[in-house]
Amino acid sequence: MPAEDTNTRAWQIYGRRQLARSYTPPIPDRLGWTPWEGIGPGAEVLGDVTGRRVLDIGSGAGHHAVHLAQAHGARVTGIELSPTQHERAVSAHADVDGVEFVQADVTEYLAGAEPFDAAYAIGTLAFIDPHRSLPALRDGLRPGAPLILSLLHTDLQGRGPSTEVAPREQMILLRNDPPLPTQMWVLAPQLWEDLLTECGFRVEAIDLLPHPDESAMVIQQLIRARRLPDRPARVSSRPRSTRAPAAHAAVGVGAILISEQGILLGRHRRSTLELPGGSVEPGESFEDAVIRELTEETGLIARVEEVGLLGTLVDHVEGVLRVTVGALVHAWQGHSTTQPDESVGDWAWHPLDQLPDGLFVCSAQILTAWRPDLAIDHPPAHFTAFAPTK
Numbered sequence: 001m002p003a004e005d006t007n008t009r010a011w012q013i014y015g016r017r018q019l020a021r022s023y024t025p026p027i028p029d030r031l032g033w034t035p036w037e038g039i040g041p042g043a044e045v046l047g048d049v050t051g052r053r054v055l056d057i058g059s060g061a062g063h064h065a066v067h068l069a070q071a072h073g074a075r076v077t078g079i080e081l082s083p084t085q086h087e088r089a090v091s092a093h094a095d096v097d098g099v100e101f102v103q104a105d106v107t108e109y110l111a112g113a114e115p116f117d118a119a120y121a122i123g124t125l126a127f128i129d130p131h132r133s134l135p136a137l138r139d140g141l142r143p144g145a146p147l148i149l150s151l152l153h154t155d156l157q158g159r160g161p162s163t164e165v166a167p168r169e170q171m172i173l174l175r176n177d178p179p180l181p182t183q184m185w186v187l188a189p190q191l192w193e194d195l196l197t198e199c200g201f202r203v204e205a206i207d208l209l210p211h212p213d214e215s216a217m218v219i220q221q222l223i224r225a226r227r228l229p230d231r232p233a234r235v236s237s238r239p240r241s242t243r244a245p246a247a248h249a250a251v252g253v254g255a256i257l258i259s260e261q262g263i264l265l266g267r268h269r270r271s272t273l274e275l276p277g278g279s280v281e282p283g284e285s286f287e288d289a290v291i292r293e294l295t296e297e298t299g300l301i302a303r304v305e306e307v308g309l310l311g312t313l314v315d316h317v318e319g320v321l322r323v324t325v326g327a328l329v330h331a332w333q334g335h336s337t338t339q340p341d342e343s344v345g346d347w348a349w350h351p352l353d354q355l356p357d358g359l360f361v362c363s364a365q366i367l368t369a370w371r372p373d374l375a376i377d378h379p380p381a382h383f384t385a386f387a388p389t390k
Contacts, residue, residue, distance in 0.1 A: 058123075115145075117142055
């Protein structure tokens, strides 16, 4: 079954269950972008919406739309594909001034609608293929209109975002009912930014909002974007030839975490001791690669603003150019543990003045680039420090 058909079915069942319970969420006192009260900003990220036409994408039971209309004077259209979810909204809020609820596919609806002054989606846009939704939103918003998206970043199982535009299975949980499988586009922040930029938006900020319980793994992304003015035809570019370039370089990252106990190192199955790290995946920023590798290998969670890039190390290994980017992680959540199916485990803290023998070459190069006074032998590498950000 196609991904979006799976999602349509899941939300139809979800809405039916909530109708059977006669459950209507209360109108919030404050617009929230996560399932957790008081986490992150409120409606101010939309700007002044008084008298403005605002689109609520995947409006569900309609409580967010009603809040914007009543507390902020917006004229809100709640668009919802699921008939049962739409029924919940209409049965509870059909008589609210400034709000209309429409049961339709958002991309089809926007094709014939007057452009909106703002749009937002709270946890819903990830259920639609972004290659279909984002072009429709570009055409359905006025130039300069904000688009605010709340999206899953790391799920309840600790799985971080994907670096390819493909859906994966996630579950909708509701009390003691059987979980509902869905297909969600859980994408890395850089990938969302790339997609939005390609579709005519400027991304102004991406915030990671962790669960208030530090032991919980789930993290939400909050993306603030703005529809750019229409532009004339762009200057084209083209490759030198149709042949793919010869593979000649390997790019990776390594992360330094330091605590009162020392540096975090793990043991590879080939016996070397290593910093958390690994290869950079397509479409990934260095910071995103550090965060992903840290979670995959150790179970620790960090945010983009907690990762400081040190610089690049360049050396040659058997004819292949190796580029390694070192990073210093200033803060993190959780406790390091051996992760299933990972090559490195047995994580432990080692004092800087008692570092063990047998460090992996890349880890040794990163450590001496960070602290040249450390007495570590390794093959030479050319280090270029990143300029400090202002």
